[in-house]
Amino acid sequence: MTEGELNGVKIGVAMAASHCNMHRAVATMKLLVDQGAIVTPIVSPSILHVTTRFGSGDYWAEQITAVTGQEILTTIPEVEPSGPQRWFDVVLVMPCTGNTLAKIANAINDSPVTMAVKAQLRNGGPVLLAITSNDLLGLNAVNLGRLLGARNIYFVPFGQDDPIRKPRSIDAHLELIVPAVQAAQRQEQMQPILVPWN
Template identity: 50%
Template structure:
């Protein structure tokens, strides 16, 4: 489905969701896409209980076979050179979502998104935000109404303990990408809460 497509795959600092994203990154590669990883400063520099920065960099580079874009300077050519058919941001944190919605370009991931949108090419967001139904709800609405931005279907991952938290269903990433390349938003976008005990990140 993605055979021969050039994909930018950006990873931001929802550290507890990274493990759920890696199999989907591998699946994009297995579908025949050429994938270049892009990492945010939070992923590039932060060691957390979910893994070290060096581990996550090594993982995305191992899976894709490409060195990660990790600075604004190295992300800048994405626009002029039209490097990608599609750009994915997975996971997309609330911080990245808010900046994207408000035109702020201060990380390599945001530079990649700006460059992709400049070229009128699709950007797919797989959100993972603890305030998706809180302070960030307005930003979510804004990107959903922005041309060439597509959302991986999402829902509340823990409605009782974290009622404002939203996480994309990462297993729908490839299907969302295929639809986005055709100019379509996969439906439905809003998903029910996962079964109790199901791990989805957050």
């Protein structure tokens, strides 16, 4: 078996409840695993307890477990030891909703996702955000600006996915996830951070 570009890299993938982006997020987790990463899923309770047109909680739990081969962490107490025990080389928040972005920017810790971020930052470790929200260039822009200047916070390059119909919307380019993780490991922001959508 050949080694991937992320062979042995320990990534905590913290998944906020952007239900419409779950298919992309799971496919991207599979890419990380295929590249040799050890992926631990950390999931917002909403993903597992709310059924939407994009799938049920049981469906997503099955998909995530099948891709990662790891137990899903779903509570704050389960995730808290990741800081003191230094479980992860990188914590990747994917999808990172506007709600979760705002909580991170304001140091609010009320879910397993934000606990994973807090625990990683406790050690000065890299946190990589794959943002997706319809209001990141609206009222949430202040939180995006705060995190763009924050220490140990990095972004998967992003752009306006539909500037005509959704002019305040921003979406991460998940096809750039591997080099973005590698840059975060080096404590660097992958550039360019602003990448247009076709």
